[in-house]
Amino acid sequence: MSGSAAETNYLNHQKGWKSWLITLDHKRIGLLYLASTLVFFLMGGVFALILRTELWSPNKIFLTADKYNQAFTYHGTIMVFMVILPLIPSALGNILLPMQLGTKDVAFPRLNLLSYYVYMLGAILALLTLFFSGLDTGWTFYTPYSIRTGTSTILVLAGAFVMGFAAILTALNFIVTVHKLRAPGLTWGRLPLFIWCLYATNIIQMLATPVIALTLFLLAMERVLGIGIFDAALGGDPVLFQHFFWFYSHPAVYIMILPAMGIINEVIPVFSRKNMFGYWGMAVAVFGIAIVSFVVWGHHMFTSGQSTTANFIFSLLTMFVAVPTGIKVFGWVATMYKGSITFETPMLYALSFLFVFLVGGLTGMFLATLATDVHLADTYFVVAHFHYTMVGGAVMAFLAGLHYWFPKFSGKMYSELPAQIACLIVFIGFNVTFMPQFLMGARGLPRRYYDYPPEFTTLHQISTVGAYIIAIGVAMTFWVLIYAIFKGKKASSNPWNAITLEWQTTSPPYHENFEVEPVVTTGPYDFHLLEKGD
Amino acid sequence: MTNVETGKHQYAHHFKSAYHEFDSCKVGMWLFLLQEVLFFAPLFVGYAILRILYPDAFWEASHLLDWKLGALNTIVLITSSLTMALAVNASQRGLKDKSVIYLALTIILALVFLIVKYFEYTHKIHDGLLPASLYSYEGTIHPKTPLFFSIYFMMTGLHGFHILIGIGVLIWIMLRAKRGDFGTDYYTPVEMTGLYWHFVDLVWIYLFPLLYLIR
Numbered sequence: 001m002s003g004s005a006a007e008t009n010y011l012n013h014q015k016g017w018k019s020w021l022i023t024l025d026h027k028r029i030g031l032l033y034l035a036s037t038l039v040f041f042l043m044g045g046v047f048a049l050i051l052r053t054e055l056w057s058p059n060k061i062f063l064t065a066d067k068y069n070q071a072f073t074y075h076g077t078i079m080v081f082m083v084i085l086p087l088i089p090s091a092l093g094n095i096l097l098p099m100q101l102g103t104k105d106v107a108f109p110r111l112n113l114l115s116y117y118v119y120m121l122g123a124i125l126a127l128l129t130l131f132f133s134g135l136d137t138g139w140t141f142y143t144p145y146s147i148r149t150g151t152s153t154i155l156v157l158a159g160a161f162v163m164g165f166a167a168i169l170t171a172l173n174f175i176v177t178v179h180k181l182r183a184p185g186l187t188w189g190r191l192p193l194f195i196w197c198l199y200a201t202n203i204i205q206m207l208a209t210p211v212i213a214l215t216l217f218l219l220a221m222e223r224v225l226g227i228g229i230f231d232a233a234l235g236g237d238p239v240l241f242q243h244f245f246w247f248y249s250h251p252a253v254y255i256m257i258l259p260a261m262g263i264i265n266e267v268i269p270v271f272s273r274k275n276m277f278g279y280w281g282m283a284v285a286v287f288g289i290a291i292v293s294f295v296v297w298g299h300h301m302f303t304s305g306q307s308t309t310a311n312f313i314f315s316l317l318t319m320f321v322a323v324p325t326g327i328k329v330f331g332w333v334a335t336m337y338k339g340s341i342t343f344e345t346p347m348l349y350a351l352s353f354l355f356v357f358l359v360g361g362l363t364g365m366f367l368a369t370l371a372t373d374v375h376l377a378d379t380y381f382v383v384a385h386f387h388y389t390m391v392g393g394a395v396m397a398f399l400a401g402l403h404y405w406f407p408k409f410s411g412k413m414y415s416e417l418p419a420q421i422a423c424l425i426v427f428i429g430f431n432v433t434f435m436p437q438f439l440m441g442a443r444g445l446p447r448r449y450y451d452y453p454p455e456f457t458t459l460h461q462i463s464t465v466g467a468y469i470i471a472i473g474v475a476m477t478f479w480v481l482i483y484a485i486f487k488g489k490k491a492s493s494n495p496w497n498a499i500t501l502e503w504q505t506t507s508p509p510y511h512e513n514f515e516v517e518p519v520v521t522t523g524p525y526d527f528h529l530l531e532k533g534d
Numbered sequence: 535m536t537n538v539e540t541g542k543h544q545y546a547h548h549f550k551s552a553y554h555e556f557d558s559c560k561v562g563m564w565l566f567l568l569q570e571v572l573f574f575a576p577l578f579v580g581y582a583i584l585r586i587l588y589p590d591a592f593w594e595a596s597h598l599l600d601w602k603l604g605a606l607n608t609i610v611l612i613t614s615s616l617t618m619a620l621a622v623n624a625s626q627r628g629l630k631d632k633s634v635i636y637l638a639l640t641i642i643l644a645l646v647f648l649i650v651k652y653f654e655y656t657h658k659i660h661d662g663l664l665p666a667s668l669y670s671y672e673g674t675i676h677p678k679t680p681l682f683f684s685i686y687f688m689m690t691g692l693h694g695f696h697i698l699i700g701i702g703v704l705i706w707i708m709l710r711a712k713r714g715d716f717g718t719d720y721y722t723p724v725e726m727t728g729l730y731w732h733f734v735d736l737v738w739i740y741l742f743p744l745l746y747l748i749r
């Protein structure tokens with residue numbers, strides 16, 4: 001059968017662009033998501049470069065203050081709602097979840113395709129604002145400004161609302177798939193940790209997204225009907241909007257980071273040739289993070305005027321996040337300890353992740369501390385902190401996963417050395433961009449300002465140079481991968497000698513994933529059994 | 535989908551049996567309803583906060599609603615839940631005609647609910663009892679009373695929208711039932727619609743006392 005396997009796979013079993021647009025194959029839908037999110041990623045990146053270029057010196061270079069506000073709003077909105085939220089769960093998750101579970105597809109394939117189109121509809125609605133009066137609220141849409149501003153807020157609210165539905169549908173689909181469609185022998189204790197992380201992510205998506213959806217709907221109604229619930233002028237409460245917003249948006253940062261952790265969980269044992277240290281600890285920690293994520297939203301609002309008691313409780317609860325997160329980091333390091341580590345690109349990205357995520361996580365503790373937060377709130381320190389977790393965390397891990405699974409879903413090998421160099425460039429560029437922002441923030445420079453005092457010029461310029469270094473690294477990564485798709489060597493079915501199920505079928509896989517339904521007899525990282533030839 | 539050869543329901547290729555498919559759909563539906571609860575949650579939280587802040591305004595505003603119409607609608611919806619349950623039961627037992635009749639009754643009751651709601655709304659709009667910025671009724675004293683009507687219209691409006699969606703789905707299910715799509719081996723869509731319909735009723739069971747019965 002291996003001879004014919006080379007000929008039919010999910011990429012070529014049906015031909016023509018139409019077969020892609022109406023496909024029900026989870027891998028094709030995953031690729032559609034991947035392509036779309038990457039295009040949006042480049043768009044968001046261009047806005048970031050525009051911002052960094054404008055900040056090269058104080059005063060105006062080429063943007064007016066209004067246009068600057070619009071640029072950071074687009075950068076944030078695109079990157080958060082259209083890129084990082086669906087990047088790992090919907091793109092890589094769609095491709096991999098059914099394969100890691102050893103099943104033919106997700107539980108509801110039509111719902112899966114629908115979620116893609118709903119996502120695209122939302123993204124298009126949000127981007128249409130570019131052709132109207134733009135956006136300048138920041139991605140947080142805080143009232144009362146978002147009620148009063150003359151920009152096309154309703155359109156972007158509709159877009160985010162609709163994209164929320166896509167996330168909910170995907171999450172629902174994945175949760176049912178994990179519960180009902182595991183291969184024989186794939187007990188909960190043998191699930192790859194990527195699945196555990198996606199599962200926890202999906203629970204957050206299911207429970208938090210509806211709240212933001214309705215909140216954004218109410219905000220749109222503020223503009224249309226003047227319902228006044230969030231409008232102090234009509235007797236409502238603008239801080240209530242912030243509560244609702246962060247009730248979603250704080251868990252949402254774990255929608256971004258948990259699947260990223262899942263990828264690191266896969267990459268580190270494989271490239272250390274060692275069983276995951278503390279499998280159950282790692283799995284439970286993910287749920288610890290997911291649960292705590294729902295009760296810490298108030299730490300975004302320490303300076304909003306909420307009560308001291310609330311501040312104290314939220315500060316304390318936020319500290320608890322460090323416990324399960326610490327378990328994860330120790331688990332990864334302990335897995336590498338005495339392993340036979342090799343430094344292929346996915347592992348390099350995973351190591352970069354460990355470093356930057358540690359910085360991002362620890363600076364989070366500074367911000368969770370009430371007294372320091374009063375000084376640091378709304379400064380560049382916050383910007384640097386969440387870029388260290390979202391970009392350094394989520395995007396680095398995404399790139400690790402992209403390289404790790406690239407041979408599987410494309411069937412081609414990328415060239416190792418250029419990819420490693422690109423990784424190094426991204427890593428250096430990232431730190432050069434955001435390290436100076438910690439310094440600027442600690443010295444009190446507020447975020448989101450178009451202008452700044454001249455003594456910050458040097459730090460801002462270092463940061464801008466870093467942004468362009470990242471751009472070079474990302475461009476190189478894209479070039480390496482696109483080159484590999486056309487000119488790359490054919491990948492074997494299991495180039496990394498991994499144990500999880502997706503590697504036990506051809507690269508690229510069949511339309512129905514496996515020739516025969518796999519039966520699982522070992523854990524996902526039992527490399528010691530593999531070496532004994534078991 | 536029906537298998538041409540056996541005449542039985544053909545389950546999707548990634549499931550192991552028709553029951554496996556049914557069971558998965560049911561889990562999915564319950565998860566959907568769970569997210570629906572959270573979808574309504576901000577309105578309930580907003581209601582709670584505003585009512586704690588301004589109890590007098592809510593007391594005053596609630597008296598401007600007609601509890602008799604609210605009670606009538608409650609009875610209508612509870613009855614529609616009964617007919618829905620009977621429709622599910624009939625399809626499970628393969629009684630096609632009964633199933634169609636009960637589904638039709640459910641649709642009619644849902645329409646009755648909307649008609650009553652329509653009269654309530656036109657009356658409120660006529661009196662100027664509208665969301666905060668549009669409020670023009672002059673018979674109230676408490677300055678925050680208009681906020682109650684913001685909450686009222688948002689909550690009942692969102693609920694009414696769910697009823698509307700429900701009617702659409704019910705009509706589709708009824709047509710399929712009439713066509714003979716369902717039998718003892720396959721009645722998943724009817725049961726799922728039933729779960730949704732009971733949820734929509736349940737929301738109203740909370741809305742009615744919270745909005746109409748503040749005394």
